[in-house]
Amino acid sequence: MELPDAINRWFTDRGWSIHPHQRAMLARAKDPATLLIAPTGGGKTMAxxxxxxxxxxQTPRAGLHTLYVSPLKALAADIRRNLETPVAEIGLPIRIEDRTGDTSATRKKRQRADPPHILLTTPESLALLVSYEDAPRMFERLQRVIVDEIHALADSKRGDQLMLALARLQTLCPGLRRVGLSATVDDPTAIARLxxxxxxxxxxxxxxxxxxxDIRMLETGAPPPWAGGGAAHAIPAVLDQVRAHRTTxxxxxxxxxxxxxxxxxxLANTEGxxxxxxxxxxDRQQRxxxxAAMVRGELRAIxxxxxxxxxxxxxxxxxxxxxxxxxxxxxxxxxxGRANHRYNAPSKALLVPANRFEVVECLAALQAVMAHDLDGEPRGPGPLDVLCQHILIAAxxxxxxxDDLFAEVTTAGAYRDLDRTEFDRCLDFAATGGYALRAYDRWQRLVQRSDGLWQLRDPRSAQRIRMNIGTIEDTDTLKVRLQRNRxxxxxxxxxxxxxxxxxxxxTFLIGGQVVRYEGLREMTVEVTRRADRKPKIATFMGTKFATSTQLSARILDLFAQEDWPQLPSHTADWLALQRRVSRLPERGRLLIESFPHDGREHVCVYGFAGRxxxxxxxxxxxKRMEDLGLAPLGFVATDYATLIWGLEPLLDAAPLMEPTxxxxxLDSWLAGNAVMKRTFRASATIAGLIERNTPSARKSGRQATFSSDILYDTLMKYDPDHLMLDITRREALRGLVDFSRIEEMLQRVGDRVDLLRLPRITPLAAPLLLEVGKVPVVGVAEERLMAEETARLMAASGLDTMPGTQATAGS
Amino acid sequence: MRNDTAMDRHAFRFAGCDLVALGSGALWWPARSLLCVSDLHLGKSERVQRRGGGLLPPYDTRDTLTRLSADLDRCDAREVICLGDSFDDLDAANALSETDKQWIARLQAGRHWVWIEGNHDPGPVELGGSHLTELALGPLVFRHIATPAAQGEISGHYHPKAALRTRGRRITRPAFLLDRNRIILPAYGTYTGGLRSHDAALSRIMEPDAFAILTGPAVHVIPMPR
Known part of the structure; x- marks a missing residue:
């Protein structure tokens, strides 16, 4: 493809030359799919x-020509602005618009009737677009689709949904060409396949x-603490760095x-x-x-x-x-890569370990960056909950x-190996609920017509389905507002x-300020600034990342060194002491320490399998220890070890670690587990079993809605083979439960399990005692706790002696 | 009633009557051999689906009736009062499967059965039993929604639940609310959510010295959280 004069002139007028990869993209303009991997600031979007x-x-014409999809709404709007300037300066007759959840309804409507040449959108908005009856008309002239930041989408269900939508578009416009733009990734071919x-x-x-x-560990005056993640020790050093740079x-x-x-x-920022x-x-406004302040260069750090x-x-x-x-x-x-977006300047970065063990982790990460050894867990096949939603969208x-839909779905990379039986189960679920008890024949969501085609039983249900499109998990959050003030x-x-x-x-922290909880009003948390107590910390959801397999392996390799000249002495001495009194965990073996401490027995299992x-x-x-009579009381887990305390010492590891x-x-434990219920809720929402949004709800009181846990319990009881439970199990195993890494660990170590019985707690195990997130081992404990607390409350209030509250005999 | 020393109930005196709150969420009046349950919401999954919502697992009616059967067996009640919202709506009542209708008929056999009308089921249904808007029995009056000036009133409607903060964790359970004038029953139906006792609607209507009786495998009585 030759560069038209107008565009060429625009580049030369600015003294710019076209990057080689931009030229390469131009040369491949007719390829069905191209993946460009480039660092940020490399002119990727222009490419x-x-x-x-x-x-x-070269050929001006009306109609939607190119669709751009990005994971962020803000990015869609930003790219529009960045693109409009050169298009105007070159003088091209090209209309560019964005379409996200923030676009007004009238504008959205007009876009469907009269689409722009270039439409910038998100996976969710695109899924919504393909759900409309007029989608074939809107997309009839579509030539190209650009997926930006595809590396961020590749790991998530949003990406799966996007690829299913692209499969749909490809059916509408068979000549559609796809371009993916990605940051550096470990496995480009996996993304290309997607x-x-x-x-x-x-x-x-x-x-x-x-x-x-240019990446290093930050040197701090004080050594990091033994446990925790606050990194308060690094505050002065971080402030020094902020002072020494433009923007951090x-x-x-x-x-x-x-x-x-x-x-x-x-608190430490005395110079303001x-x-x-x-x-x-x-809050969005605040973000x-x-x-905006950042773009204007007004902030020194964020x-x-x-x-x-x-x-x-x-x-x-x-x-x-x-x-x-x-x-x-x-x-x-x-x-x-977020630093120095200018093309040929090195990015500068500092790592700040928040505790002693993280010093080792940070060193391992530095070595991995230098070795260009990126990590990534291969993603499993396309999830079925997303497929269920896609079937509803298609309807x-x-x-x-x-047959057609199945053929179309299997052109999406993640679903290429999808089994027809699985697909049919999903279709049955979308149509009837897929229950063993066929109760809904009258009210099926989808019905099969005499000509074999599937359609919505009630066309009005399309509105409700559209209201619930998307795969982003919606945890239950409440808005926080200042009480009436302003x-x-x-x-x-x-x-x-x-x-x-x-x-x-x-009191708690939000947006950097300490606020005081005043009360709950209409499902809004009302707060004031009258904070006079040390803050409780808001427990935000947000993913807790587990250390990757590759990084864990590098840490074990570091442990194997004779000594550790690369580590600060406080950390090197700690590891040396551990080696002297016990031993350091090794690759290919499993170290288990057993020791008494503080009147209890402890077991520390160094599995390095991630949190x-x-x-x-x-x-x-x-659970095994309970069966073995070791009376466990609780445990705590980090990315590298699990520490368990109880009443009896562990003297033989073999019965404990038996894989079968x-x-x-796992099977019996999973069934009643909170992780399963949480996973069920997420998947059932995506699959369309639970509706996040309904036309009338939202403002009504909470007693109308009931917990998804009830649905989970009901299915477990009456329909244990139901599709949703299968999906939940699969999702939990590869997500929060992460049993695959336990399997991988068991395989890696085989029978090379080293149980060390030691007289006292070891240097490596000690920090675990300071970790938060200790899990008590419960059973009948819940009722006992309640009884205790009940008695205390009643006594405290003096109500326990009032008539009418005492049990009458012989009822 | 068997098993008198169990933890799964709380016996108390209310308006001169000896009553028992069961861990299942039912209220038992031994002197009259009367069992009262509220907000069964039978046919909920059917109604959600009929109105174009999600295809919920259609086992809620079966589960609610299973639990009700167990309570009736245990108490051998001669009289049953369903305190309204027994059906998720009147169409849901009529759409119950033959199996479920026969099941209800079996439960009703040999018992005096009263359906109190609720806001979800404001009219008679094609099932046995009497249909009343409210019912006075001695010092007690049974109606669906609590009224401000009432005395000796037993009602439902709000699906109350209450939370207990223990040293281990926070535990929320459906709960009876009880003060000198009224008892509000928790919802008995399987597909029902709850309204926290903190909610203004409940805090307003209950006296300051009200109790919450948390249901579950063992019942717990606490000052009503507000």
């Missing part, structure tokens, strides 16, 4: 759009990755940590450097304000979370600080034939469970 601009410059129509080929273009990043992004792994750190930073905070639980992993290019960021071990090298590299668009300024959101734990007078798997292991092992017993334990 994606250049073929569109050239085509429309992007391309199966079995189309997909060429992968690698842009020049630019100079290697300070990344955290969780929102709660970001809040605490921001709070401490602010402008520093902001940004995370997903803050927008921080982003304390943030994954909410700034993607998005708007901020050229002025010259330092990225990662607080806490990065857990995952790929994400670390992408975060580092909204019009009657379909099951019209009740919204501050952000907290989890419902956290709000329920508050009593008036309690979720170690947590699961804790639940399974305590562990697997059996």
């Amino acid at each position: 994606g759009f250049l073929p569109t601009l050239v085509d429309l410059a 992007l391309a129509r199966h079995p189309d080929p997909c060429e992968i273009l690698m842009a020049d990755p630019g100079p290697a990043p 992004l300070i990344f955290h792994n969780t929102r709660a940590q970001a809040e605490i750190f921001f709070h401490n930073l602010w 450097l402008p520093i902001g905070i940004h995370h997903g639980s803050l 927008v304000r921080v982003e 304390v943030c979370t994954g909410s700034l992993d993607l998005g708007i290019d901020w050229g002025d960021v010259d330092l990225v600080i990662q607080i806490g071990a990065p857990k995952n090298v790929k994400r670390l590299v992408q975060r580092i 909204c668009a019009g009657p379909f034939h099951a 019209g009740g300024k919204p501050l952000g959101e907290v989890e419902e469970a956290f709000a329920a734990s508050l009593t008036p007078g309690d 979720n798997a170690q947590q699961t292991l804790g639940l399974l092992l305590t 017993r562990l697997r059996e334990g």
